[in-house]
Each structure stands twice: as C-alpha cells, then as structure tokens.
Amino acid sequence: LSTRLQNVFGKLKGRGKVSEDDVNDAMREVRLALLEADVNFKVVKDFIAKVKERATGLEVMKSFTPAMVIIDIVNKELTELMGGTQEKLIKANKPPTVILMAGLQGAGKTTLTGKLAKLLQSQNHKPLLVAGDIYRPAAIKQLQVLGGQISVPVFTLGDEVSPVEIAKQGVQLAKDQGNDYVIIDTAGRLQIDAELMQEIKDIHSAVNPDEVLLVVDAMTGQEAVNVAKSFHEQLALTGVVLTKLDGDTRGGAALSVKAVTGCPIKFASTGEKIDQLEAFHPDRMASRILGMGDMLSLIEKAQTNMDAEKAAEMERKMRTADFTFDDFLEQMEQVRKMGPLDQLLDMMPGMNKLKGNPNFKIDEKQIARTEAIAKSMTKAEKKKPDIINYSRRKRIAAGSGTTVADVNRLLKQFEDMKKMMKQFSGMMGPKGPKGGMK
C-alpha cells in the first residue's frame, strides 16, 4: 500500500515554479521519447532547447507536478509544430486544380494518387489521373487498376513519351473534358537522384501545379529530413502526406518533415486499401510521437479532479507529519475520483510494467477493506492511532467486517507511511521534492 501512496503523494507535491532541474529531468524523458519515435536528432535538439526556454520558471499550479506542467507544454508545442490544425487541399481559382506527386520510390505515391481520386470523387469532383511514371515496370498498369476500381479515367501515352509531355497533355485533356482535378503520378527515386529530380522540376515548370505533395513513408525515420530537404529546395512543396502510418512506427518523420519544410501535413495514409486515407490531425500525432502512454489524459484528469486547495493542505500536513486517518481517507477519496487505480497506473509511463509485479498488486478489495477499517474508528482514534489498544482493535475489526490481523496490518502501514513522509519531507527540504517522471 505504501508504495502506491508514495507515488500519488509524490505527484501532489509539485508547487512553486518550474526549476531548471525539473526541466532537465523531464526533458531527458522527452528527448528519449522523441528519439525512440525516430524524430531526426537535430530536430529533437532544437525542439528541446525551445521547450526548455519556455518551461523554466513557469508557475506550477497546485495539484500538478513540474513534470506534468512540462509534458503539457511539450504536447502543445509538438501539436503547434505540426501545424496546429488540420489543413485542406489547395483549390485552383480556375479549374482544373493540378496536383503533382513527389517522393521516393515505394513511398506510396501511386497508391495515394488512387486514394485522393476516390476522396475527391466522393466530394462530387471529377478527377483525371495521369500516369507520369514510365520507368518502373508495371507502374502504368498499377495506376490503371486503381483507376478502374473507382471508375476514374487514367491518362497515359505509354512509356515511350517523356513524362513532361504526358503531364502537359494530361492537363490539357482535363481542360477539354471538364475534369476539375488532375493528379499527376511521377516516377519514384530510390534516393535523391539528379536526373529524376530534374525531370520532376521540368514537369513542375510545364504544368505549374497548384499543389505539390511530398509523399513520405512514415517508417523512413531519420532519413526523412534529408529527403524532405532536397525535394523542398528543388520543388517548393505545398504539402506533405505521410504514408504507412498503419505500421507500428511512432511517426517521428512527421515532426522532422514539418520542421524542415514548414509545409502542412495534409493527409495520413493508413493502409494498402484505396479508402484508407485520413485527414492528418496534429494533436493526435503529437501524442503518438510522445508515446507517453496516456500521460496526457492523466494530466487532464488531474486538472479536473484534484481539488487544489485540499492538495495544498494535504501537502502541508504531510510535511509536518501531522497526518491523521481522516486525511488518509480523504486522500483515498481524491485518488479514487481519478479512476480505478490500475487504470491510473496504465497511464503513467513505466508504471504499467509494475502491474505484473506481485509486490505491487492493485487490489481494489484491499482498498475497500482499508476504507472500512478507517471508517470504523472513532474521531479520537483517527486523530491519535496510538490509543488503539487491543479491545479497540477488536471493536474496529467487528465494525468493519474484518479481522484484528487486518486492523493490525493497516495500523502498521499507517505508521510506516508517516515515518516515510517525515523522511521524505526532511530529505527534500521545505520546498518539496522535484517532480520526477519515474
């Protein structure tokens, strides 16, 4: 029991201002989380520096730990970095709107071309697809199959005519036929390749696209920065689409690409099927990249459920070890308002590992028993547990439907806890401990 409460009490103690040490502690965790999510290390470095500057010296509200305050900022800052809000496709003043696909081979350009066509079609548009990849065997066929699935026309001149010419004629055909969107699929590159880069630049000059979408495989990780940088320098991208987010990648590429290009991420592709395309939501991506379980919702819960004044008072009592069974009960009530305990543990990073540990078994029944015992005590007993002699113990056990052994155990735990608190506050000094993430 005491381990459990130690955690919760630890969480209650943050107050005053966020110190540099707090920031350094928390940012160590954040840095790891970002690197684990495969965010480019340079991007991580810049980001950490920025958040450190913002967080140091901030007021820590009652019932928050400094770590919580910092993670909250990190989350908001990440969301903001990835664009804040969801961005739509650009639309030309005068149709057709021309969309040019760019990206490495295998990133998912051709697949995305089909997906976008389906999406546009569902919004009552009439897209035309242009097969601009004449190099990869079966690339034209792949696009034709996709178009066939959704009855969207695919323009091709085979693989003997230059992609620039194909793109030009495709756009002209759209004008003639009254297609309001043209999506030009292009050849992939295995890596940044001067010749192919020149070709897509030529296509760009020839058709002057309204939207240039960089298609990035979310699993690319660290490499994403270089890819995005080269394409952006050559092409002036207008948007990014992340693909393969259905895999188990944490999607750090999103942050890297956004940081380098400044372009909004417009869509997330989440599967091989033609309807697996979603609008990109920066806030959801931020939590995914952070990967801190549901630490963020824990922060929200703390925000709404913890009574700030009570927490402050409790803290004072803990520090002076002037802590009674009434406080104990109230503390429990506060904690329970936040939800079932094992669910709470799930939300704290690292804590879910403890669940398998037999010494750390969350037992709601045990807690109910503890409450029953405390409630069977008289006022005087709660205030001064020292007076609880054997006959009082027998009475309390009977009143709470437990045994004298149960009562003994609880009294012992309570004593241990008080001792621990005294040590704890002595150790940490009057200003309270640092809010740790662990």
Ligand code: GDP
């Ligand atoms: P391109 O070379 O850029 O045109 O890439 P393709 O569109 O041909 O896609 C390469 C491979 O990735 C194909 O096998 C696609 O089915 C697959 N793919 C594309 N997008 C996704 C996605 O969002 N999720 C998954 N799991 N696979 C995808």
Ligand code: MG
């Ligand atoms: Mg392709």
